[in-house]
Every structure is written in C-alpha cells, then in structure tokens.
Amino acid sequence: xxxxxxxxxxxxxxxxxxxxxxxxxxxxxxxxxxxxxxxxxxxxxxxxxxxxxxxxxxxxxxxxxxxxxxxxxxxxxxxxxxxxxxxxxxxxxxxxxxxxxxxxxxxxxxxxxxxxxxxxxxxxxxxxxxxxxxxxxxxxxxxxxxxxxxxxxxxxxxxxxxxxxxxxxxxxxxxxxxxxxxxxxxxxxxxxxxxxx
Numbered sequence: 001x002x003x004x005x006x007x008x009x010x011x012x013x014x015x016x017x018x019x020x021x022x023x024x025x026x027x028x029x030x031x032x033x034x035x036x037x038x039x040x041x042x043x044x045x046x047x048x049x050x051x052x053x054x055x056x057x058x059x060x061x062x063x064x065x066x067x068x069x070x071x072x073x074x075x076x077x078x079x080x081x082x083x084x085x086x087x088x089x090x091x092x093x094x095x096x097x098x099x100x101x102x103x104x105x106x107x108x109x110x111x112x113x114x115x116x117x118x119x120x121x122x123x124x125x126x127x128x129x130x131x132x133x134x135x136x137x138x139x140x141x142x143x144x145x146x147x148x149x150x151x152x153x154x155x156x157x158x159x160x161x162x163x164x165x166x167x168x169x170x171x172x173x174x175x176x177x178x179x180x181x182x183x184x185x186x187x188x189x190x191x192x193x194x195x196x197x
Contacts (some may be wrong), residue, residue, distance in 0.1 A: 005071055020095045028067075028192045029060045035071040035147040035188035037117050041158040042183070044085050046149030048175045053159050054090060054145040055187040056168040058138075065089070065133040067192035068106075071113070073121040076155035079112040083150040087130065092141035096171050096180040101142070102134050105149070123160060135196045141194075143171065144189065162186040 044053040068087060074080070087104045092099035110124035117123060131147055136142055150156035162185070171180040 008148075027061075027194075028190055029063075030057050030191040031195075032162045032164075032166055032186060033069055033071065033188055033190040034124060036161040036163045037115055037123070039161040040117060040119055041160040041187075042170075042172060042185075043156050044145070044147050044159045045157055047146040048177075050147075051170050051172060051174055052145055052147055052176065052189060053170055054088075054143040054180070055170045056092065056141055056143050057190070057191065058141055059136055059191070059193055060138060061193060061195065062135065063193040063195045064135055065130050065191050066194045067127070067129050068146075068189065069125065069127045069192075070187070070189035071123055071125050071160040072110075072146075072148070073117065073123050073160065074153075074155040075121065075156055075158070077120065077122045078155060079122055079124060080110055080153070082107050083148060083153060084108045085126070085128075086145075086147045086149045088145040088147070089133070089136070089159070090143040090145065092143060095177070096182065097143040097145070101136075102132060103113045104130055104132055104133065106130065117160070121158075136193070138163075141168075144187075144191075146187075160188040162188045 043051045080109040089102040106128045108128040113123045166186040
C-alpha cells in the first residue's frame, strides 16, 4: 500500500511539474550544446590581450534570451565552484560580429561532466539565466561570445567545440580592439528564449 501511495505521489508531482512547465513560455530555440571530446576548444578569456571567441546563431522565434547553457574547461583540469563570465551578443556585420547589442556579467558553477577531451582536460557544463537580453529577431544572424573573467582564476579557460560542424563557423580575435577572424568550427551552447512582453 505504501508503495502505491508513493507511486501516486510521484505521478502527482510529475504531473504538477509538467503542468507548471507548460505555462512557461520560454523554450530552448537554439541548441548545439553537445560538446566534442575529440577537440580542445578555443581560449575565451576577458582581458586586453586575451583571445575572445564568438559563434553565430539564428533564433527560430523572436524573443529575449532568458537562459544560457555551455561547456568549457580549464587548462589545469580544475573543476572550480562559481566563477564569473562575461556574456556578449553582437549584431552581424558581413559574416562577422558587428555592433555590441548586449553585455552581461553572470555567475555560473562549473558542473563536472566526468568526461575529458583528448588532452585529458575535464569538461565542465554551465547553466545560467540572463536578465537584460534585448529582443532578437527570428531568422536574423547574431553572434554570442562567452568569456571567463573571474579575477580568482589562475588557469586559462576554453570554450568547447560543438560535436558537429554547423554552417557559419566561429570568429575570434585578441582583446576587444582587433579585427575578427573566422574559424570553421562551432561552439557548444544552447539558448532558451522567451517571447517579448
């Protein structure tokens, strides 16, 4: 009897979660979160002379980015707690990042995936909400940049490659004043978007 009650309670809890989630208008509309364990990724760290990475994306629906998931690693294979990251969204300018549309500093805890890349670096997954995203139009090209900028960090952080190649590639530059160059890989991340109010 206790087992039946437990199953009933579990079913009720699951049903409540489903109903609650069905009222949420946000949805993951851009998902290339699967990361490549056969590649190293690229360094993306805040600083005047540090490398910055950006990857292009197009949304399936117009809205604001409410949540961001991504994967990366530290070169010393550490699995630290909460760290700060800088999230930037750029407009597109002839196939490269253009005008900066949004900049936000977020705090995210690195979750150890217990998987390593070919260099034996431990892969860490991150999940955080964004509070100030502008409204982004469906079907239009934008660029996302994620840079680790925690002052307590001693090892370089790298943004992981996506498991597959997606049309468009990524862009990279040293610091913030240099010209962007184009690479052929894509980065591992997913965007959740809510319709504009």
